[in-house]
Amino acid sequence: SQQGEEDPQALSIQEGENATMNCSYKTSINNLQWYRQNSGRGLVHLILIRSNEREKHSGRLRVTLDTSKKSSSLLITASRAADTASYFCATAVNTGNQFYFGTGTSLTVIP
Amino acid sequence: DGGITQSPKYLFRKEGQNVTLSCEQNLNHDAMYWYRQDPGQGLRLIYYSQIVNDFQKGDIAEGYSVSREKKESFPLTVTSAQKNPTAFYLCASSSRGGGSGNTIYFGEGSWLTVV
Numbered sequence: 001s002q003q004g005e006e007d008p009q010a011l012s013i014q015e016g017e018n019a020t021m022n023c024s025y026k027t028s029i030n031n032l033q034w035y036r037q038n039s040g041r042g043l044v045h046l047i048l049i050r051s052n053e054r055e056k057h058s059g060r061l062r063v064t065l066d067t068s069k070k071s072s073s074l075l076i077t078a079s080r081a082a083d084t085a086s087y088f089c090a091t092a093v094n095t096g097n098q099f100y101f102g103t104g105t106s107l108t109v110i111p
Numbered sequence: 112d113g114g115i116t117q118s119p120k121y122l123f124r125k126e127g128q129n130v131t132l133s134c135e136q137n138l139n140h141d142a143m144y145w146y147r148q149d150p151g152q153g154l155r156l157i158y159y160s161q162i163v164n165d166f167q168k169g170d171i172a173e174g175y176s177v178s179r180e181k182k183e184s185f186p187l188t189v190t191s192a193q194k195n196p197t198a199f200y201l202c203a204s205s206s207r208g209g210g211s212g213n214t215i216y217f218g219e220g221s222w223l224t225v226v
């Protein structure tokens with residue numbers, strides 16, 4: 001399966017700290033995306049990074065991609081209690097028909 | 112508002128019953144997807160459809176069926192052959208497949224419980 005894996009599975013930090021989560025995947029990809037899921041809700045798109053990009057920023061989010069290691073990281077700076085959620089990476093392979101989701105990182109930001 | 116609507120939000124199924132989860136989108140997207148999510152787990156693909164009247168099995172299609180008679184609708188039937196159907200079901204859509212750099216939009220999900 002192409003399904004990726006996020007690391008760590010769970011992360012608990014204090015408000016104002018930075019949160020870093022990692023995603024590893026198995027095969028060559030066209031792009032990698034990060035999504036957020038609040039408990040019991042659907043997923044919401046955060047950011048997309050293409051296979052020819054190494055780093056991308058969006059507000060307090062910073063994503064890196066290392067295709068040689070088949071890994072990506074998501075950094076959330078100056079975290080807030082409202083950032084508490086599960087975060088998933090999703091990859092799209094070259095055939096382009098499917099999105100493959102990782103197992104998710106559960107982030108808790110303590111006020 | 113544009114988006115994806117799933118219904119019902121909560122559904123209870125008796126053993127041996129078939130149930131159908133509704134998914135409607137008004138985003139004019141070609142591709143639609145059904146995922147299953149078990150508590151504390153990631154998303155597993157059940158079925159996906161790239162175009163009307165066509166769909167493909169995902170990783171865990173056994174015990175499920177779908178139809179795509181209209182562009183905006185992609186209902187999922189959980190049949191009695193699905194032995195462990197209790198889960199959170201997510202419908203999603205995208206303008207085209209993931210390899211084209213498109214993002215995927217999700218509905219709010221449906222909780223199915225077997226009683």
